[in-house]
Amino acid sequence: MVTKLFKKTVDLIYPPICPFCESVIKSGQMWCEDCYEKFPENGYFTEFSKDYVCVSPFIYKEPFREAVLRFKFNELPQLADSLSEPVYRSINEFYENFEFDFVTCVPLSKKRFKKRGYNQAKLIAKNVAVKMNVPYADLLIKIKENAEQHNLPEEKRASNVEGVYQTINNEKISEKTILLIDDVLTTGSTLAECCKMLEIRGAAKVFCATITVVHNENN
Secondary structure (H helix, E strand, O other): OHHHHHHHHHHHHOOOEOOOOOOEOOOOOOOOHHHHOOOOOOOEEEEEOOOEEEEEOEEOOOOHHHHHHHHHHOOOHHHHHHHHHHHHHHHHHHOOOOOOOEEEEOOOOHHHHHHHOOOHHHHHHHHHHHHHOOOEOOOEEEOOOOOOHHHOOHHHHHHHOOOOEEEOOHHHOOOOEEEEEEEEEOOOHHHHHHHHHHHHOOOOEEEEEEEEEOOOOOO
16 A cells, blocks of 8 residues: 555656657556557567577667667666566567576676666666566676777677677576577677677577667668
8 A cells, every 4th residue: 555655656756758759658557559559560580690689679760769768868767667568578479489597688887887877778687587587697797898889880890899798697607598688789799799708608598689679671
């Protein structure tokens, strides 16, 4: 009773908003009806870097692009609740025959985490882990501060992430099937590097999921 009353009070002070258009929505809703009608009928399955695959509910275009940017840069970590649900649905759509041992995420550097206050990929990953009833574990850390990928041309992105990530909790990696989550799949360089590091430590298989994917004619 106290929890419900507290939630109602919070909703009055900070009314929930649709992550895609920022319109006020009812308590308990994850998005507005107008934006929900824009959801693709099916998610997207992308093969990248020859060896890895990723699923995503949305293409990186409006209104989904704006939702990711708002979540990532506008100090709105609470949007993780509504953005993780479509990711979870895509995972069920494409990976329904796989059993995962752990869910993990692409990490931020200490500098970027301090500036932002949270890792958006980790918030999505933790929400998805709960929905899937699979344990979440931090399995990677970022050990070098590199240039931000979105500021680089495609041909420089792979080299920009080489040697940037390192595994932790290695006892949870060997012979395990792992679901790796990030916010956006562009060229796949970051996800591929993280997958490679997990496989070097003995992961049986690594699958990926993101909120959005930047599609082109080659996807």
